[in-house]
Amino acid sequence: MHEWALAEAVISSLSEITRKKGLRKIKGAYILLGEMQNIDRKVFRFAVRELTKNKKPFDGFTLNIKNEKTTLKCRSCGNEWTFSFSSKMPEDYLEAIHFIPEVSHVYIKCPKCGSRDFEIVKGRGVWIKSVKGVR
Ligand SMILES: [Zn+2]
Incomplete structure (x- = not known):
């Protein structure tokens, strides 16, 4: 559940960035995950994929995740x-x-x-x- 809530937050931020910058498409994002969050990356990625499905600006979207100490x-x-x-x-x-x-x-x-x-x-x-x- 934790992963899904975070994925939702990330996607709503990305949607906002897309709007603000006037982007037609958002192809990718680079995300830093704090080590203390203890996120299951697999679940997180899956959640992001599911939540961006059929959302036009996110067509072909890729996510890069890096851990931060x-x-x-x-x-x-x-x-x-x-x-x-x-x-x-x-x-x-x-x-x-x-x-x-x-x-x-x-x-x-x-x-x-x-x-x-x-x-x-x-x-x-x-x-x-x-x-x-x-x-
Ligand atoms: Zn001290």
């Missing part, structure tokens, strides 16, 4: 670090982070000062990086 920034000391899911945390913790990013505050702390007060700088959302279209 998660960068965290400590609010206490300003330290920035890249969080990797291969680090030694129990599996069920990782699931919690993927599902609700806010939960990560319970499990992760700043490697420099130990504070749990940090923000997620990168790797959290879904970004449309570029769009290829025909005017």
Whole structure:
């Protein structure tokens, strides 16, 4: 369900871009997926395909997806670090982070000062990086 909701959001943004730029056709888009979103790409692609079916501007549309690493920034000391899911945390913790990013505050702390007060700088959302279209 998560994938479908995201696909819908991406497509409505793309439709808006198409309208705003006055494109007749949208041939492709480059999307960055934050690692913390834990998206099943297969499901996501399928959802995008289904949702763009029979929609004229999306005829022949291709999607490029790239993962973006998660960068965290400590609010206490300003330290920035890249969080990797291969680090030694129990599996069920990782699931919690993927599902609700806010939960990560319970499990992760700043490697420099130990504070749990940090923000997620990168790797959290879904970004449309570029769009290829025909005017
Ligand atoms: Zn810190």
